[in-house]
Amino acid sequence: MTRDKMKLSGVSALVVDPDRHAVSLLLQMLRGLGMDQPTTADTGEQAKVLLKSQSFDLCIFEATLPDMSGAELVQYIRKLPPPAKYTPILVVTAYSHVGNVRAARDAGAHLVVKKPLSPQTLFDRISWAASAARPFVEAGSYVGPDRRLKFTGPPDGVGRRQDDLPVEIGSATEPNLSQAEIDAMVRPMKVFAE
Amino acid sequence: MTAPPSSTIVVKRYIAPNRLASLVDRPGGKRRERAIADAHRNLEAVREETLAAANLLVDEIEAAFARRSSDYRGALEDMQRVANQIITIAGTYKALSLCEACMRLCDVIAACPFASQGLDPPLAICVRTVRLFAPGATGALDEVSTRRILRELRQALDHLGISMPKDPAID
Numbered sequence: 001m002t003r004d005k006m007k008l009s010g011v012s013a014l015v016v017d018p019d020r021h022a023v024s025l026l027l028q029m030l031r032g033l034g035m036d037q038p039t040t041a042d043t044g045e046q047a048k049v050l051l052k053s054q055s056f057d058l059c060i061f062e063a064t065l066p067d068m069s070g071a072e073l074v075q076y077i078r079k080l081p082p083p084a085k086y087t088p089i090l091v092v093t094a095y096s097h098v099g100n101v102r103a104a105r106d107a108g109a110h111l112v113v114k115k116p117l118s119p120q121t122l123f124d125r126i127s128w129a130a131s132a133a134r135p136f137v138e139a140g141s142y143v144g145p146d147r148r149l150k151f152t153g154p155p156d157g158v159g160r161r162q163d164d165l166p167v168e169i170g171s172a173t174e175p176n177l178s179q180a181e182i183d184a185m186v187r188p189m190k191v192f193a194e
Numbered sequence: 195m196t197a198p199p200s201s202t203i204v205v206k207r208y209i210a211p212n213r214l215a216s217l218v219d220r221p222g223g224k225r226r227e228r229a230i231a232d233a234h235r236n237l238e239a240v241r242e243e244t245l246a247a248a249n250l251l252v253d254e255i256e257a258a259f260a261r262r263s264s265d266y267r268g269a270l271e272d273m274q275r276v277a278n279q280i281i282t283i284a285g286t287y288k289a290l291s292l293c294e295a296c297m298r299l300c301d302v303i304a305a306c307p308f309a310s311q312g313l314d315p316p317l318a319i320c321v322r323t324v325r326l327f328a329p330g331a332t333g334a335l336d337e338v339s340t341r342r343i344l345r346e347l348r349q350a351l352d353h354l355g356i357s358m359p360k361d362p363a364i365d
Contacts (some may be wrong), residue, residue: 007223011214021247022282028240032233034224057214064278086210094278094285095300115278116285116293119233123226130218136210140203 003127006034012054013038016047016073017062017092022115026060029119033126044068048076056087058126063093063100063112071103078108078143085143086136088129092117108144110134241287248283248292249330251276255299259321262314273321274303280324291340292327298347299324305356316354323347 013030015038017023023040030038039054041047044065050056059077063070070091078085091104094115104112110129113121135146177185224232254276262269277296284293299320306313323343326335335343 003218003223003226005223005225006218006229007220008218008229010220011217019279019282021244021251021279024240025237025244025282025286028236029233032231032236033229034232057217083211083213086212088212088214094281095274095297115282118286119230119237122233123229126214127218130212130214133209134212135207137205137207139205146207 002124003130006123006127006130008033008035008126011035011057013058013060014041014047014050014056015039015060016041016044016065016070017060018042018066019062022062022092022094026117026122029117029122032119033123042066044073044076047073051077051080051084055084058129059087059089061089061091061104061109063091063104069100069103070109071100071107074104074107074109074144090125090129105147106142108142110145237286244283245287245289245329248280248289249328251280251283252324252328255280255321255324259317262317270303270306273317274300277303277324289327289329291335291344292324292329294344295320295323295327295347298351301351301356305354313354313356316351316356319347319350 008030013035015023015026015030017026017040027038027040039050039056041050044067047061061070061073065073070093074089074091077087077089089109089111091109091112092115093101093104093112101112111125113125137144137146255273258269258272258276277299280296281293281300284290284296299317302313302316302320306317326343327340
């Protein structure tokens with residue numbers, strides 16, 4: 001969901017990237033979008049220390065950190081007690097192995113975004129990460145946002161979740177309603193009080 | 195209530211609290227167009243110093259390439275790290291030829307561990323191409339020459355079977 005406007009002042013963000021040039025450019029963009037001074041860290045360990053003492057509304061991590069991968073840091077956050085575990089996380093990568101990108105996604109990142117980030121992309125991705133309606137999933141080792149962005153029905157027509165509907169709904173047991181009958185059912189009707 | 199069998203994965207799916215959502219929707223936000231324009235203005239304010247830094251990073255790539263005979267793995271890691279930094283800067287300021295040259299260099303570095311023979315020649319070509327497109331390079335190239343160089347670089351790497359697959363997971 002892309003918003004027409006966002007208020008980013010007062011949003012506490014954590015940016016973890018060892019590349020000081022990338023951090024500098026990202027901070028310029030975030031300030032332009034309206035965010036106050038975000039907190040920065042160079043390494044995963046520094047980020048963990050900050051995460052223990054503060055709560056953040058948004059995290060932006062580089063996929064490759066000097067002491068751990070961005071995916072490991074995402075997993076660390078997803079194991080924190082609520083509400084920290086629900087923090088929206090964007091993982092950014094300039095040129096990364098496919099494995100690193102998949103690892104970040106599978107660790108529970110909200111989005112994996114390719115560098116260089118443009119202000120447009122950053123605005124839209126933050127807006128999207130702020131979508132309140134996206135469900136969270138805890139399944140085995142995966143904790144993170146539901147990755148099914150489109151509802152295409154259960155895989156292979158076999159539902160595994162409580163709210164999955166079966167593709168096959170069986171044969172009709174009653175005759176089809178006519179259009180007049182359908183209209184009659186949805187037509188506003190007067191209700192008389194007794 | 196009976197416990198699920200041990201082989202069953204219990205899936206919990208719920209709407210989690212999202213503080214960011216409530217914060218960004220407060221009244222008084224910045225309109226998208228204005229926020230983006232302000233962000234662009236901030237980026238332009240640091241253009242000169244950032245591109246100058248990119249030039250120094252190209253020096254770092256050449257220095258790492260020069261010491262590959264003594265520390266091959268370390269040199270490749272450094273080259274990849276610095277190339278990533280240049281990609282970020284060059285891409286931000288639409289120095290697309292420099293950006294692509296660095297990406298091709300990363301392609302070659304990524305292929306090195308799997309190569310049956312040394313990839314020194316393509317590495318050297320990529321490093322020289324990066325230098326050609328560096329912001330402070332002498333004798334700026336015209337559009338036609340730039341396109342030709344990049345096309346031939348791509349062809350050379352394709353010939354060697356060096357290219358990273360695109361991943362749909364990346365935005």
